[in-house]
Amino acid sequence: DAGVTQSPTHLIKTRGQQVTLRCSPKSGHDTVSWYQQALGQGPQFIFQYYEEEERQRGNFPDRFSGHQFPNYSSELNVNALLLGDSALYLCASSYGTKGFGTQYFGPGTRLTVL
Amino acid sequence: QKEVEQDPGPLSVPEGAIVSLNCTYSNSAFQYFMWYRQYSRKGPELLMYTYSSGNKEDGRFTAQVDKSSKYISLFIRDSQPSDSATYLCAMSAQAGSQGNLIFGKGTKLSVKP
Numbered sequence: 001d002a003g004v005t006q007s008p009t010h011l012i013k014t015r016g017q018q019v020t021l022r023c024s025p026k027s028g029h030d031t032v033s034w035y036q037q038a039l040g041q042g043p044q045f046i047f048q049y050y051e052e053e054e055r056q057r058g059n060f061p062d063r064f065s066g067h068q069f070p071n072y073s074s075e076l077n078v079n080a081l082l083l084g085d086s087a088l089y090l091c092a093s094s095y096g097t098k099g100f101g102t103q104y105f106g107p108g109t110r111l112t113v114l
Numbered sequence: 115q116k117e118v119e120q121d122p123g124p125l126s127v128p129e130g131a132i133v134s135l136n137c138t139y140s141n142s143a144f145q146y147f148m149w150y151r152q153y154s155r156k157g158p159e160l161l162m163y164t165y166s167s168g169n170k171e172d173g174r175f176t177a178q179v180d181k182s183s184k185y186i187s188l189f190i191r192d193s194q195p196s197d198s199a200t201y202l203c204a205m206s207a208q209a210g211s212q213g214n215l216i217f218g219k220g221t222k223l224s225v226k227p
Binding site: 004033035040041042043044045048056058090092102103104105106107108110 | 118120122148150155156157158159160163202204213214215216217218219220
């Protein structure tokens with residue numbers, strides 16, 4: 001059973017550029033959440049997608065946007081990159097709207113902005 | 115005051131010791147409590163989750179929640195070098211599928227052989 005997968009593993013960009021990160025949820029999961037983890041910090045919630053719509057959003061600017069596809073996979077887009085966007089970006093998947101809906105995390109994409 | 119406080123450590127213990135990891139929180143709406151383990155350069159791995167107050171045991175791991183004190187703990191018995199990792203507490207006011215998780219900063223644990 002494949003877990004949550006993310007691509008690419010690592011990415012280096014320069015300030016002002018745009019980046020797209022990708023996530024495939026665990027088999028059977030339909031909800032995808034994105035988190036940003038800065039070095040030495042806990043993950044911070046960016047947003048969550050369910051049924052191809054953004055259901056919740058954390059305290060992140062509009063430069064951060066996302067999308068969910070009919071197969072439940074998801075993309076995170078960041079425009080006008082800043083040095084402070086350098087972090088590990090984590091995708092977590094879960095199932096449904098009822099019950100506990102444990103979130104399972106992928107390995108992350110490490111983004112470095114120069 | 116941050117919503118979730120967690121001592122970042124580092125915490126170093128000898129193999130076989132009992133480890134106690136703790137978090138405090140300020141939001142009384144939190145009902146779902148989780149502990150994740152994160153190895154270096156990897157994503158967080160769910161270890162334990164509990165709903166509301168009480169204890170939960172799974173093998174060498176025990177999670178405790180005291181909502182009256184807004185305090186949660188994770189105990190690791192007979193610690194092993196393979197337990198060396200960063201331990202993150204996380205909590206949510208809603209069920210995991212629906213709620214965003216609020217994490218502590220993580221405690222870095224090192225278990226020495």
